[in-house]
Amino acid sequence: MSKRVKHIYAFGPFRLDLEQQTLSKDDKAVALPPKVFETLVLLIERRERVTSKKEMMNVLWPDRYVEEANLSQNIFQLRKILGENQGEAKYIETVSRRGYRFVAPVNEIREEVRPIVQPAEEQPVTDPFALELKAPAPEVKEETATTVPQTVTLAVLPAINETQEPNLEYLSDGICDNIIINLAQLPQLRVISRSLVSGYKGQQVDAREVGRELGAETVLLTRVLSLGDVLVVTAELVEVSTGWQLWGQQYHRSLSDILQLQHELASTISEHLKLKLTEEEKKRLGRHYTQTPEAYQAYLKGRYYWNKHTAEGYEKAIESYEEAIRLDPHYALAYSALADCYVTFDFYGVIPPLEIGPKAKAAAVNALLLDDTLAEAHLALACVKMIYERAWSEAEREFVKAIELDPNYAHARNWYSHFLMAMGRVEESLTQSELALKLDPLDDSINHYLGWHYLHARQFDRAITQLQKVLTTNPDFYLARVTLGMAYVQKGEFDKAIAELLRALEADRLPVVLGVLGHAYGIAGQREHAVQIMEELEELSNRTYVPPYSIGLIHASLGEKDEAFVWFERAFAAHNEWLNWLKVTPEIDSLRGDERFRQLLLKLNLVA
Numbered sequence: 035m036s037k038r039v040k041h042i043y044a045f046g047p048f049r050l051d052l053e054q055q056t057l058s059k060d061d062k063a064v065a066l067p068p069k070v071f072e073t074l075v076l077l078i079e080r081r082e083r084v085t086s087k088k089e090m091m092n093v094l095w096p097d098r099y100v101e102e103a104n105l106s107q108n109i110f111q112l113r114k115i116l117g118e119n120q121g122e123a124k125y126i127e128t129v130s131r132r133g134y135r136f137v138a139p140v141n142e143i144r145e146e147v148r149p150i151v152q153p154a155e156e157q158p159v160t161d162p163f164a165l166e167l168k169a170p171a172p173e174v175k176e177e178t179a180t181t182v183p184q185t186v187t188l189a190v191l192p193a194i195n196e197t198q199e200p201n202l203e204y205l206s207d208g209i210c211d212n213i214i215i216n217l218a219q220l221p222q223l224r225v226i227s228r229s230l231v232s233g234y235k236g237q238q239v240d241a242r243e244v245g246r247e248l249g250a251e252t253v254l255l256t257r258v259l260s261l262g263d264v265l266v267v268t269a270e271l272v273e274v275s276t277g278w279q280l281w282g283q284q285y286h287r288s289l290s291d292i293l294q295l296q297h298e299l300a301s302t303i304s305e306h307l308k309l310k311l312t313e314e315e316k317k318r319l320g321r322h323y324t325q326t327p328e329a330y331q332a333y334l335k336g337r338y339y340w341n342k343h344t345a346e347g348y349e350k351a352i353e354s355y356e357e358a359i360r361l362d363p364h365y366a367l368a369y370s371a372l373a374d375c376y377v378t379f380d381f382y383g384v385i386p387p388l389e390i391g392p393k394a395k396a397a398a399v400n401a402l403l404l405d406d407t408l409a410e411a412h413l414a415l416a417c418v419k420m421i422y423e424r425a426w427s428e429a430e431r432e433f434v435k436a437i438e439l440d441p442n443y444a445h446a447r448n449w450y451s452h453f454l455m456a457m458g459r460v461e462e463s464l465t466q467s468e469l470a471l472k473l474d475p476l477d478d479s480i481n482h483y484l485g486w487h488y489l490h491a492r493q494f495d496r497a498i499t500q501l502q503k504v505l506t507t508n509p510d511f512y513l514a515r516v517t518l519g520m521a522y523v524q525k526g527e528f529d530k531a532i533a534e535l536l537r538a539l540e541a542d543r544l545p546v547v548l549g550v551l552g553h554a555y556g557i558a559g560q561r562e563h564a565v566q567i568m569e570e571l572e573e574l575s576n577r578t579y580v581p582p583y584s585i586g587l588i589h590a591s592l593g594e595k596d597e598a599f600v601w602f603e604r605a606f607a608a609h610n611e612w613l614n615w616l617k618v619t620p621e622i623d624s625l626r627g628d629e630r631f632r633q634l635l636l637k638l639n640l641v642a
Contacts, residue, residue, distance in 0.1 A: 042143040043078050045125070048116070050074065057115075060496075062468065064115060065475035067230075069094065069247040073108040077126065077136040086133040095243075109134060114506055117499055186307050189226040189250035190214050192235035193267075196259040206258040207341075208334030209267065209296060213254070216300040218442070222309045226250055227444075229476030245274030252280065252307065263288055269299060271306055281306040290327040297322070323405075329362035336371055340378075343478055343511050345542055348379035366408055369401035373414035377421055380611055381513065383546035383581040387609040391422035409440035413449060420453050421611045424638060429453055444473035448480050451487065456640070458617045460491050478504060482514040489521050490618045497521040512538055516550055524620050528558035545571055546612075549584025553621060556591025564588055581605065583612040590622050598622075599630045606637060616640065 043050040047060045055071060057064045066074070076093055077085065091105055109126065116125045125138045190213050193206035211228060218225040226248050234244060241253040251274055259266040270282035281302070287295050304311060324330050336354035339347045355372035358365055376394035380387060395418045401411035416432030419425045433453055436446040447470040454463035467487050470480045481504045488497035501518040504511060515538040522531035535551040552567035568588045571580050586601030605613045616622070617640045625631045635641045 040144070044141040044143055045078075045138045046116075050078065063472070065471075066115060067111070067247045068249045069243075070108050070111050070115070073105075074112055077134060078140055081136040081140060084129045084132050084135045090133065114503065117503070185222055185224055186252060186309070187224040187226070187250045188217065188252050188254060188303075188307070189231055189245060189248045190217070190254045191231050191239065191241075191244065191256075193256040193258045194236070194238075196257050199260065202258070202260050204335045204338035205260075205265075205292075205331070206256075207338055209258065209292075209299075210256060211334075211337060212296050213300055213303070216296070217303065220304065220309060220311065220315055223304070223307065227474045227476070229474050229478075232476070241272035242274050242277050245272070250274060254303065265289055265292065265295075267295065267299075271303065289331065292327055293322055293325070293330055323367040324358075324362045324365045326362040326365075329358045329365055329368065332358035332361060333365070333368050333371065336368070336375070340371070340375060343508070343513070345379070345382045345384065345512065345544065348375055348382070351375045352379065364404055366401045366404035366411060369397045369404065370408060370410035370414045373397035373401065373418065374410070377414070377417040380421065381546070382544055383584065383612075384544065384579060386579045387422060387611060391418070391609060394418050394422065407439065409436045409443050409446060412436040412439065413443070413446045416453070417449055420449075420456070421614065422609050424609075424614065426453075426457065426639060442473055444470045444477065444480060447473070448483055451483065455487060455490055455618055456615050458640075460618070463487060464491070476507070478508050478511055478514070482511060482517065485514065485521070486517050489517060489524070490615065490620065492524075492620060494521050494524045498525070510541065512541060512544075512547075516547055519554060520550060520621065523554045523557055528554060532558070545574060545578075545580040545584055549581065549587050552584075552588035553591040556588055561592060564592055581610050581612060582608055583610045587621060590625055593624070595625060595628060595630075598625065599628075599634070602634060606634065613638070 041052040043052070048064075049058045049061075050056075051058070052075065055068075057066050057071065057074070072094055073090070076090060087102055087105055091102070094105070094108075109128075113126060118124050118126065123137060125136060127135045127137045129135055190210050193210045195203055195206040214225050214228055217223055230248060239255075241255055245251070245253045253272045253274060255270050255272065257268040259268075265285075265287050267285045267287070268282075269285075271280040272278070273280050283302070285295055285298070301316075322330075324333070332354050336351045336358065339351035339354060341347075352372065352375050355368050355375060358368040359372065362368070373394045376390050376397065379385070380390050380394075394414070398411060398414035398418050401408060401414060405411060412432045413436040416429050416436060419429035419432060423429075430450075430453060433446065433450040436443060437450065440446065447466045451463045451466035451470065454460075454466060464487060467480075467484050471477075471484060474480055481500065485497045485500035485504060488494070488500060498518065498521045501514050501521060504514040505518065508514070515534050519531045519534035519538065522528070522534060531554045532551065535547060535554060538547045539551065548567050548571055552564045552571070555561075555567065556564035568585060571585050571588075574580050575585075582601045582604035586598045586605060589595075589598035589601060602613065602616075616638060617635060622631075632641070
């Protein structure tokens, strides 16, 4: 039996596999654009000397002229991925006026790899939803190999808003988002996720270079210009290997024709990529969830605001989705998006759950009544069952159904991971979180949740590293900053925790942040500050909604168990969603030995 050699570079917690072209950290895959991967390999292979910028650019881009900024961007991305802080040179040293040097110790490993012999019987798969990512590719017999469709990889770059009116940004974003969503349904096409292409928003780019960085064979470029009521959309497909334009066209359409325009774009792109579609695939590609253009525009606005991941953004998204439903009461996708938005917004703790919960449920149920084949609708109902009704088995059934309908729906897996963590099924939770991240590796909310998972799994260093990574790309992500503060508290790094939470308060003095900050002060022994915040919350509760859990959290940090349980009982009665993770949350570990804690878990039906 022949042998082959696997070549690996190991440094710190990382392993760089040259054969598989992959980077892993602590045995977990790390998403790395191809050109950034090449940069890392080059630095490691030349680690015994300083590599000049000119030499690196000649190696990385041998067939074209590039600016030094291209190399600087690769180094910047690499440092973020490796976890270097600003001014640090743990792995990559910048040598002034000369170039770069890889300075971390590297262990070069060569492993003999024998061909894998498949067993006579297949082993059971523990996660049936992970089959599409874990199962080996089926063997194709030689005589039938020509019948297997070729897969094309496409990158749909963010449209350039040539009108430069911020009010129309939702339109340019929405057109490309929906092209991605529609084309991603085709099995012959691999479409790069929205999160991976979003970094190119607003940039004039070289299609060939971007295609190489993303590992795409074809790139779609679009420009959007609004002239009164006329929308001018210019689109072109570029072949990465040659730089040739495969297709290009300019459309002049009224805003009321936007639905038809997106269908035309998706169909024309599939034709020029020479995809042979079945009748069912053609039907799916042309599917519209509404026939009302104004409703669709309102839906696009909702998506645009939702992607901001801020309290103000969620409020505006809710208004937009409600407007879409008013314009088309049969718009199932808008109902499911509205329910999802209510649930996510509830974590900001500004509306009573007993008020927002029925609205979220009504929207989810309406979505299912209109279209029970919609994965988004089943996910929305699953979240309602989990967050507000604490109907755990019913919630899991809906999560499973959503994933069955769309196994590549990253947010369904992300929310299912939330559920599994609440149940204390930590390893299963991590599996779903990692699958979500593999499907959409740069999505802020999915990356934030992985940090949240590590926090509740008591892996505080990992939580901090992950959350810092999220905040590097999105400093305004409120929940990520709050979670980072919570992680620092568990590490005993109170100054850092308080600094992060005070920064979160700068954006909006929300009760949830005050509660976490008060808890941090209490654990840090700064009783006076903790009491002051608790009094502010109690006074605030006379004028607006304050989650009872937040006040209970501060009492717990001060060792006031009786008062803490009083407020947690109120949180239970108020359906305060933060209480649902009581089984695993580290903030109240000091109460776990109390019988009242066990009784509260029983009421929540969280005792196995």
